[in-house]
Amino acid sequence: MKTTCAGSPTGSASTSRDPETVPEFTIDLVSDTSTRPSKEMLAAMAAAPTGDEQRDEDPTTLALCEEVADYLGKEAALFLPSGTMCNLIAFLVHCRPGDEIICASNAHVFGSEGGGASAVAGTQFRTVETADGIFSGADVRAFSRPRRHRSPRSRLVSVEQTTNRGGGAVWPVETLAEVAAAAKEAGLIVHMDGARLPNAAIASGRPAAEHAATVDTVWIDFSKGLGCPVGGALAGPKDFIEAAWTWKHRLGGAMRQSGVLAAAARHALKHNLERLAEDHANAAALAAGIEDIPGLEIFPTVPQSNIFFLNVAGTGKTAPQIAARMAEEGLRLGVETPTRMRAVTHLDVDRPGIDLAIGIIRRAISG
Numbered sequence: 001m002k003t004t005c006a007g008s009p010t011g012s013a014s015t016s017r018d019p020e021t022v023p024e025f026t027i028d029l030v031s032d033t034s035t036r037p038s039k040e041m042l043a044a045m046a047a048a049p050t051g052d053e054q055r056d057e058d059p060t061t062l063a064l065c066e067e068v069a070d071y072l073g074k075e076a077a078l079f080l081p082s083g084t085m086c087n088l089i090a091f092l093v094h095c096r097p098g099d100e101i102i103c104a105s106n107a108h109v110f111g112s113e114g115g116g117a118s119a120v121a122g123t124q125f126r127t128v129e130t131a132d133g134i135f136s137g138a139d140v141r142a143f144s145r146p147r148r149h150r151s152p153r154s155r156l157v158s159v160e161q162t163t164n165r166g167g168g169a170v171w172p173v174e175t176l177a178e179v180a181a182a183a184k185e186a187g188l189i190v191h192m193d194g195a196r197l198p199n200a201a202i203a204s205g206r207p208a209a210e211h212a213a214t215v216d217t218v219w220i221d222f223s224k225g226l227g228c229p230v231g232g233a234l235a236g237p238k239d240f241i242e243a244a245w246t247w248k249h250r251l252g253g254a255m256r257q258s259g260v261l262a263a264a265a266r267h268a269l270k271h272n273l274e275r276l277a278e279d280h281a282n283a284a285a286l287a288a289g290i291e292d293i294p295g296l297e298i299f300p301t302v303p304q305s306n307i308f309f310l311n312v313a314g315t316g317k318t319a320p321q322i323a324a325r326m327a328e329e330g331l332r333l334g335v336e337t338p339t340r341m342r343a344v345t346h347l348d349v350d351r352p353g354i355d356l357a358i359g360i361i362r363r364a365i366s367g
């Protein structure tokens with residue numbers, strides 16, 4: 001008999017999938033979450049000293065939190081199962097129901113986290129229209145509401161480093177400082193969704209702590225460019241992390257022998273940070289290798305980090321048609337809309353893989 005893990009008895013394409021029909025892609029550029037834990041990472045996980053995390057007795061998790069706090073220049077950090085939970089807990093601690101969060105219109109917190117900020121934290125968003133996901137101090141001034149009985153309370157500004165749906169753009173440290181200054185003036189808290197802050201640090205040549213210096217709270221994802229199977233870590237002042245612990249527990253994010261996961265993250269911080277430069281070079285090489293395909297538009301034309309978009313509207317083919325052709329040769333890109341695709345480079349695709357991908361994309365679009 002066939003069973004399903006999905007909530008509904010019939011399931012659906014996205015919630016229940018026959019394990020035997022999960023496709024394999026030789027070159028998977030759909031996301032930097034596609035990475036598999038390396039042999040060395042798995043060995044580090046197997047060798048990790050562990051204890052009960054809920055009792056603050058897991059030595060590997062404690063060590064990881066210290067390292068992350070250090071890396072981000074914050075007092076304390078908290079290990080969590082996902083980046084989504086990092087954002088949600090930050091909003092839960094900082095905001096009260098009815099409060100308003102200012103973010104970019106293409107922000108992950110707004111469009112890609114199941115509406116958790118509204119459903120769980122009771123907050124609402126006020127979004128700034130921006131193609132690359134970056135906004136200014138003037139935008140913060142324009143979008144924060146003066147205190148009135150009838151208005152929602154403007155409470156927090158959320159910035160995303162790098163901007164995922166903004167095409168991997170890197171917020172300059174100076175722009176972050178300007179936004180933070182405007183937020184402070186308006187009495188607002190600043191939170192950084194730093195899912196790819198490590199990429200921003202490598203791309204800009206400025207340490208992660210410099211990017212985080214003007215924000216109140218910040219997190220990094222281990223399951224993106226850093227190549228871990230699971231996890232994120234949220235950082236900020238000690239009292240914030242103390243309050244965040246309560247929410248971690250309430251939401252079911254408190255773990256037991258989490259050291260096996262924290263060990264993967266510690267391994268990644270040691271071995272997978274500097275090499276992000278390779279992913280950025282590979283994204284640039286991929287973009288350069290396909291930019292002359294007739295009808296294809298690339299955004300941004302020169303990738304700043306490991307993400308860029310392909311607008312295929314002028315090619316005479318739809319994104320799903322192109323994706324199907326690519327799949328025949330073992331390549332996957334993201335299909336965002338009928339005319340838009342996304343390419344994300346990561347540590348499981350090397351330069352020879354990129355060179356192959358260039359040929360496959362050319363054939364899929366022009367062949």
Ligand SMILES: *Cc1c(COP(=O)(O)O)cnc(C)c1O
Pocket residue numbers: 081082083084085108109160162163164193195196221223224231232
């Ligand atoms: C992936 C991502 C998240 C969520 O992280 P998960 O670990 O997948 O929950 C949040 N923000 C951005 C910008 C992301 O890319």
